[in-house]
Amino acid sequence: MNILSVTSEIYPLIKTGGLADVTGSLPKALEPFGAHTRTLLPGYPKVMKQLGETRQHASFHNLFGAEARLLSATVEGLFVYILDAPEFYDRPGGPYVNEAGKDHPDNWKRFAALARVGAEIAGGLLPDWKPDLVHTHDWQSALTSVYMHYGRARFVPSVLTVHNLAFQGQFSAELFDQLELPSEAFSVNCLEYYGDISYLKGGLQTANAISTVSPTYVRETLTPEFGMGLDGVLNERLNDLRGIVNGIDVEVWNPSSDPYLIQNYSTQYMRRRYFNRMRLIEEFGIDDDRGPIFAVVSRLTWQKGVDMLPDVVDDIVAQGGKLIVLGQGDSAIEDALRATALRHPGRVSVTIGYKESLAHLIHGGADSVLQPSRFEPCGLTQLYALRYGCVPIVSRTGGLSETIIDANEAAMSARVATGFQFHPIDADGLRLALMRVFEAYQKPKVWARLQHQAMKADFSWERSAGQYAELYQSVLQQAAAA
Numbered sequence: 011m012n013i014l015s016v017t018s019e020i021y022p023l024i025k026t027g028g029l030a031d032v033t034g035s036l037p038k039a040l041e042p043f044g045a046h047t048r049t050l051l052p053g054y055p056k057v058m059k060q061l062g063e064t065r066q067h068a069s070f071h072n073l074f075g076a077e078a079r080l081l082s083a084t085v086e087g088l089f090v091y092i093l094d095a096p097e098f099y100d101r102p103g104g105p106y107v108n109e110a111g112k113d114h115p116d117n118w119k120r121f122a123a124l125a126r127v128g129a130e131i132a133g134g135l136l137p138d139w140k141p142d143l144v145h146t147h148d149w150q151s152a153l154t155s156v157y158m159h160y161g162r163a164r165f166v167p168s169v170l171t172v173h174n175l176a177f178q179g180q181f182s183a184e185l186f187d188q189l190e191l192p193s194e195a196f197s198v199n200c201l202e203y204y205g206d207i208s209y210l211k212g213g214l215q216t217a218n219a220i221s222t223v224s225p226t227y228v229r230e231t232l233t234p235e236f237g238m239g240l241d242g243v244l245n246e247r248l249n250d251l252r253g254i255v256n257g258i259d260v261e262v263w264n265p266s267s268d269p270y271l272i273q274n275y276s277t278q279y280m281r282r283r284y285f286n287r288m289r290l291i292e293e294f295g296i297d298d299d300r301g302p303i304f305a306v307v308s309r310l311t312w313q314k315g316v317d318m319l320p321d322v323v324d325d326i327v328a329q330g331g332k333l334i335v336l337g338q339g340d341s342a343i344e345d346a347l348r349a350t351a352l353r354h355p356g357r358v359s360v361t362i363g364y365k366e367s368l369a370h371l372i373h374g375g376a377d378s379v380l381q382p383s384r385f386e387p388c389g390l391t392q393l394y395a396l397r398y399g400c401v402p403i404v405s406r407t408g409g410l411s412e413t414i415i416d417a418n419e420a421a422m423s424a425r426v427a428t429g430f431q432f433h434p435i436d437a438d439g440l441r442l443a444l445m446r447v448f449e450a451y452q453k454p455k456v457w458a459r460l461q462h463q464a465m466k467a468d469f470s471w472e473r474s475a476g477q478y479a480e481l482y483q484s485v486l487q488q489a490a491a492a
């Protein structure tokens with residue numbers, strides 16, 4: 011089975027969040043199931059710098075008005091096709107936003123170009139390789155199946171994975187004429203969305219199957235509360251909808267070999283965690299005492315519930331705890347967190363920015379990771395936290411609710427608890443959970459047991475990759491029978 015994965019980010023080349031972790035680790039995990047993946051992504055400057063030797067496969071002289079080349083390279087075992095289109099991708103800022111944090115104004119064209127080339131590859135652009143199936147991810151590549159549907163690749167099946175329904179790629183209908191699609195694509199059955207264009211909706215309507223990243227999130231997306239305006243479309247496609255929990259790359263996230271840790275450790279050598287804790291204390295400039303260190307590694311947005319932190323921080327500090335935050339996002343939330351840190355020197359410390367190495371060290375040295383998300387399709391941070399014995403405290407929603415087993419009495423005595431869940435998802439709910447955490451932390455044996463159970467939880471890709479492989483197979487069979 012040859013799979014073309016089309017994505018706007020992939021670890022280790024370019025990452026802004028969990029999407030990159032998934033697209034970067036799934037290809038390796040799929041190999042044992044006979045699915046061979048090649049990944050198409052944009053040639054952002056950061057990507058181009060890491061490519062090494064490349065091969066050119068095609069050139070385009072008018073890709074929505076731009077010059078472009080299709081290159082390939084192999085990076086850390088991943089076969090990637092790179093769309094090198096300097097006019098679209100060679101610029102400062104991130105994959106989606108400029109240096110001021112504002113969306114690139116031509117995002118509609120930048121990701122239409124990516125999708126267009128994905129559809130061309132599916133339609134036979136390359137003489138030496140053709141995918142049996144195309145796998146797209148989120149709005150940035152969702153348009154691929156729309157171009158496939160109206161072009162040469164009409165009979166090549168596709169799967170769309172929704173990593174987050176909140177981001178939809180919604181643009182003005184005035185742009186439709188420039189997408190080079192037939193007029194019927196601007197209809198309620200395809201791209202049209204309340205008078206605008208929605209790339210994600212187009213993908214949801216044209217992909218052969220749809221998956222989201224946890225069964226709970228599938229159920230949630232079918233409701234108006236979490237469906238973000240697309241619950242109607244998703245309900246219509248119920249038979250083609252699956253929930254597959256993300257796995258984690260257990261080589262990249264492994265406390266016994268992680269190069270970003272000061273000291274590696276495992277369940278047998280937990281005392282060594284102390285050295286990572288000391289490094290964290292130094293890095294964040296917090297007090298060196300015995301109280302628990304709570305950590306947040308997250309996009310700082312409303313979705314992630316991190317605006318609740320200033321409300322609970324007094325409780326954390328009053329009980330002898332400390333809070334460290336690594337993240338970036340909404341400036342109002344960043345400012346509120348900075349102000350909170352100023353109020354509690356030595357107890358609360360905030361680093362605004364994106365640092366992969368520091369994220370690893372935090373998991374290896376903090377006591378507990380806080381994830382108070384208002385909604386969470388799957389969440390990866392809590393899975394990394396489990397593996398590093400950094401006990402997760404999560405809101406009961408989406409993937410968080412099904413990956414963390416709450417430390418209630420029954421789960422503790424059955425020795426299966428791995429963290430703490432809270433509900434309702436508000437500051438009071440979080441406060442109550444923190445009280446339970448402090449109680450457990452004061453009993454070293456209980457805490458050690460929780461850490462041990464967390465570290466034994468298995469979220470490697472094996473099972474989930476098998477489910478993706480099954481999904482690919484069933485889509486291929488259905489397409490063959492049609």
Ligand code: ADP
Pocket residue numbers: 026027028029031174307308309336337338363364365366369388389390391392
């Ligand atoms: P989302 O994709 O919604 O942001 P996930 O929990 O699925 O959330 O994935 C987040 C990923 O991004 C994790 O790998 C996490 O470690 C990483 N991450 C988030 N913020 C930062 C940051 N400021 N620095 C380093 N890594 C971060």
